Amino acid sequence: MKHVTGMLAAHLGGELDPARAGEVEAHLAACEGCCAEAARLRATWDILATAAVPPTATRADLWSGVQARTTGQAAAGWFFGRSATARASLAVATLALGVLVGRWTGTLGGTAVADDDNTDDSSLAGVWLQDSTWDDQASGGLSDSWLALAEVTDSRQSAGNGGTK
Amino acid sequence: MGQQRPDIDDDTLMARTAAGEEAAFRLLVDRWQHDVLAFLINMTGSRDDAEDLAQETFVRVFRQAGRYRAEGKFRPWVLRIAANLARSRGRRARLLKWLPLDTERHDVASNTPAADRGIEAEQTAQVVRAAIARLPERQRQALVLHRFQGMRYTEVAETMGTSLAGVESLIQRALAGLRVDLAQEDERP
Numbered sequence: 232m233k234h235v236t237g238m239l240a241a242h243l244g245g246e247l248d249p250a251r252a253g254e255v256e257a258h259l260a261a262c263e264g265c266c267a268e269a270a271r272l273r274a275t276w277d278i279l280a281t282a283a284v285p286p287t288a289t290r291a292d293l294w295s296g297v298q299a300r301t302t303g304q305a306a307a308g309w310f311f312g313r314s315a316t317a318r319a320s321l322a323v324a325t326l327a328l329g330v331l332v333g334r335w336t337g338t339l340g341g342t343a344v345a346d347d348d349n350t351d352d353s354s355l356a357g358v359w360l361q362d363s364t365w366d367d368q369a370s371g372g373l374s375d376s377w378l379a380l381a382e383v384t385d386s387r388q389s390a391g392n393g394g395t396k
Numbered sequence: 397m398g399q400q401r402p403d404i405d406d407d408t409l410m411a412r413t414a415a416g417e418e419a420a421f422r423l424l425v426d427r428w429q430h431d432v433l434a435f436l437i438n439m440t441g442s443r444d445d446a447e448d449l450a451q452e453t454f455v456r457v458f459r460q461a462g463r464y465r466a467e468g469k470f471r472p473w474v475l476r477i478a479a480n481l482a483r484s485r486g487r488r489a490r491l492l493k494w495l496p497l498d499t500e501r502h503d504v505a506s507n508t509p510a511a512d513r514g515i516e517a518e519q520t521a522q523v524v525r526a527a528i529a530r531l532p533e534r535q536r537q538a539l540v541l542h543r544f545q546g547m548r549y550t551e552v553a554e555t556m557g558t559s560l561a562g563v564e565s566l567i568q569r570a571l572a573g574l575r576v577d578l579a580q581e582d583e584r585p
């Protein structure tokens with residue numbers, strides 16, 4: 232008899248297809264252990280509702296703050312508006328920095344952030360690299376982290392040049 | 397705030413934002429700010445942190461508008477930006493030896509009068525939030541997206557850049573972990 236404890240959360244959330252849902256229900260009717268675990272998980276599932284902050288509970292209006300930080304900035308990618316040489320040198324600099332950051336956070340990964348759940352579906356080859364993988368898989372493009380770092384690089388340049396050109 | 401135009405889809409608004417149309421960007425902020433903010437409060441447990449991170453999220457939406465892919469998936473896209481920001485802040489906080497959500501930072505409740513919800517219910521909510529805060533980052537993220545933000549597993553997978561099986565496993569372990577954690581909480585005097 233194959234127990235179904237690994238499918239109980241998906242069952243509670245209504246995420247199992249009919250075949251697997253049927254399998255779980257048939258098993259629960261026959262297995263005391265799984266049935267007891269299902270009851271405990273349902274109680275946990277239900278109590279979670281008490282802790283939720285629903286979107287309707289947030290009254291803040293973020294616009295004025297966001298507007299203050301975006302007015303006068305170009306929305307489209309500054310990166311692609313630059314010359315090919317500038318893009319290439321930036322890319323090299325960013326990659327080098329990325330490797331450094333990857334090494335640095337990779338070292339920390341063994342200690343300070345050891346409680347992070349990195350065993351699931353992404354290996355921890357430095358938190359930086361993990362971020363890149365994550366975003367690239369999802370968007371097929373430049374990762375958010377990559378862009379974030381590129382922005383840092385850009386603001387440093389701007390500071391050095393006394394403003395964006 | 398004038399006329400709401402829910403008929404204009406997110407992808408169109410993003411294209412107009414990229415073209416420099418501020419009114420389009422504002423509609424996006426108005427439309428999504430509560431979802432983003434609630435997600436960040438649920439992730440960080442702090443309303444102040446969440447507002448700050450939500451603002452930063454939309455600043456990044458604006459800056460990256462030119463590279464947004466119009467595939468009708470604005471929500472997973474914006475919540476992924478928010479999640480990345482929450483994660484780097486949480487990591488920085490841990491490096492500085494602060495807990496991401498310790499008891500003195502439980503300011504979420506302050507916005508909801510205790511009298512309305514009942515003191516006991518509020519205490520339960522705080523215990524549950526503290527247990528959620530102790531979950532590993534990706535388990536917490538998957539659980540919050542699904543249980544609190546109401547995302548189906550497919551949408552959670554898109555947001556987190558993982559597989560359906562990965563989401564199923566994360567949420568299963570999150571729920572089982574909370575069950576054990578909360579049972580231990582009950583046994584405390």
Ligand SMILES: [Zn+2]
Pocket residue numbers: 233234235236258262263264265266
């Ligand atoms: Zn069983």
